[in-house]
Amino acid sequence: MSLALVHSRSLDGMNAAAVSVEVHLANGLPSFTLVGLAETEVKESRERVRAALLNSGLSFPHNKRITVNLAPAELPKEGGRFDLPIALGLLAANGQIDASQLANFECAGELSLGGELRPIRGALAMSLALRREHQQRSLILPQDSAAEAALVDDVQVLEARHLLDVVAALQTGSEQPLPRAQALPRQVAPAGPDLRDVKGQAGAKRALEISAVGEHSLLLVGPPGTGKSMLAQRLAALLPPMTNEQALESAAVLSLCGQFQTQAWAQRVMRSPHHTASAIALVGGGSSPRPGEISLALHGVLFLDELPEFNRTALEALREPLETGRILISRAARQSEFPARFQLVAAMNPCPCGHLGNPLHTCRCSPEQITRYQARLSGPFLDRIDLSIEVPAVPPAELAALACGDSSAVVAQRVADARQRAVDRQGCSNTRLTGALLEQHAQPDAKGLAFLQKVTERLGWSARSYHRVLRVARSIADLEASPDIHQRHIAEAVQMRRGLYRA
Template identity: 60%
Template sequence: MSLAVLYSRALAGIQAPLVTVETHIANGLPSFTIVGLPDTEVKESKDRVRAALQNAQFKIPAQRITVNLAPADLPKESGRFDLPIALGILAATGQIPSDKLDQYEWAGELALTGELRPIHGALAMTYNASQSGRSFVLPQQNAAEAALVNKATIYAAKSLLQICAHLSGHESLPVYQNPAANDMDTSGSAYPDLDEVKGQTHAKRALEIAAAGGHSLLMIGPPGTGKSMLAARFPGILPPMTEAEALESAAIQSLSQGSFNIDNWKKRPFRSPHHTASGIALVGGGSYPRPGEISLAMHGVLFLDELAEFDRKVLEVLREPLESGKITISRAARQAEFPAQFQLIAAMNPCPCGYLGHPSGKCHCTPDQIARYRGRISGPLLDRIDMQIEVPAVPQQELMKQQTTGEKSSTIRQRVEKAHQLQLNRQGKTNSRLSVKEIDQLCALDDASENLLKQAISRLNLSARAYHRILKVARTIADLASIEKINNQHIAEAIQYRRLDKQ
């Protein structure tokens, strides 16, 4: 006798093959075999399942049991297969009815007592399961996370016995509701406020433009000028996340970190890896590929402090995802593609000692040392960073002021939201994602603006990529001013944000 129990495997909303757990019980010597590329955790499922069934007072057939995890060429990992395997055995032996099994998808790790333990990637699996129209049954500890998917029907269970009672019609599991997710603060008040940063008006303006258009930004300046403070406050001025963006971001975090903290629902992630991070940590990888920092920053911010201290080979892996918004990890046995639509904010010192241009005159670095230091960041990578600005030391009189006069993050965020919505209404995406064809259509220049840009290209020796990025930044500056046509003022300001092109 055999029975198939469906189990959906999802990867942050990316469609993946449906995994079918087939339990076959036949005459022969008693044995319990799991086939279909199971890893060690899955192979150990047979011992957990056997003990859980016995402690729940179910009968273990004294026959040969074969569990097939299909498709056979897809590696299976983690203890989430325990529950569907146990239900397959019970249904195949007639201890529970099997007529309702195809209405649900199942995932859960079993304790030896028959209780359900939490699993990894619950939100990612639920996100994919909601597309199939089936309900999802999973451990109670994962219910709040899974219920963030609006269209999903979630049943939370504490034990195998509860699920068997539900299938037998003795005591139905209630549909899980999570009203708390709708009451969370998504206004940006959870982040530090920009008005705490004294001075740096030019840098704050650059952050506003970057937030409105989704542009990448590099800040260059001596230590203690506020670069890290500015970056930490950047998420507070970003436009609010849509439901789809929040689900994609939460699903990738659930998959990588094991679970998603619902307190962070609809809050843009802010990832700040140390400069000793490896390439695999940054983009993902491993024998079983896992998302890296660029994917964990999905629809949020990736802040790379001390950019020049990162290994050059590590930084070079950012070139592809900055252009495409995705990363493909290839291994000998398999290939995985992860989304990577992040906003890069970076900071670095201007020279090895850090004090080039500082009023104190501390810097004694030679031009050759400065060139080698900045050469750690390749030209192709710099070319892909939309905006590059200087963050100078704050004047003493400005620093000693008791009260700041800068704008609050909430005020800046209102302008950013307005410009962001204008872009969505016009082209359905941010300006940073415009294609070359769309740039020609939406960033048309008048004669004065065109002449100014021609001079900049000639004097700064700009590449075609830098040319297009200047146009996209200028388009965002015009949107912030609610002006339909780009003029020479917008072009002039956009050129000023190509700091390193002037070196």
């Protein structure tokens, strides 16, 4: 047979689009042509496949005109994932394996020159696509990638170490089937620093707990060394365990960038990009769009330390994802959409020297310097942050005498109970309450409503700020197991939106 068809998939944003690898052998001047909008890494497959076949003791059709078409032609293809499909297509077209069996499989894998299979990016996305499309084909992947893809239920994933393993399984009358990949354990104990390590800072710890209950964004403001980063790094351990679907979504995004680690299954991600990160690094992009930090932090925490030092354009790019939970990256030829449901935690000093409001040090900054420093954060950006908390400096003598507070496990249990109350009542966390759900589930009593309206008018808050205070108050009420929002809940929510120090 001079024509063979092999099924594979190409990464297209969060999707793994189906690709047909068509291999044709014809008489004529020997050549190897690869078509179908293939990028440089894919075109280099010709040399890897030739060497892998020869070094594996298989025949390569040197005397044929070889044409490989990757369809659909308008879909860009990248990476070495098509090495294995191209090699199998050549062998089937040349009669070395049973071409009829290829219809039952999809495959992907990069080949070494010796024929060993190397892992690929996006294996989990391929498995999810098979389940979503209700395809009955089995998925053949390199061993490391197969363990990742096997996390998806109802998809048969087969693993292979070497090209010869796949060839032996596909030969006519073969009795050497490929082994089925073993799925990882569905739960791994969370690991991370304990909240007990942070002494004092009761107000900031309370804000951290409320933030975890409702998935609220949080800004920690205070002098250097007061524990802002320590607090932020402990938020992920306070969040409730992820559901299986959330764990799959988080792992799938990390898999697109080759950053998924099997031992971190079902753990909340904590991303901490440096303040020199660009807008593209944060929200994603590139000629072939890749997810940014906000997508890699899906269902986890994005921690931005030294917030005013970030490029203003990068921070402004976060405004829409904070509202919508997704990011749409548009290019001239294509669009890619990535999920961006993350919890933002940021930390900053109140002024350039960092000691504004610090009783232990004298601030050396002028009012103009302080204003310019704080003005690096725009009003619309700050308006999207639910909680803004001062983290004051604690004198050393007082710090040594302070007792340790509740552990992360104790706080996490309170958070889980409060979050469950919200989910049972409205089907989502409090930060996602919008429209009719907000009217139904986050309306305070008469005294609380009058108090909030008075504060809003006096402080000149926007409608967004008004609604965010309601959501925070709903989380505070859930911590108390209160079905209603009272004035005390509104007052605490208002107090936690105080804003920055002022000179």
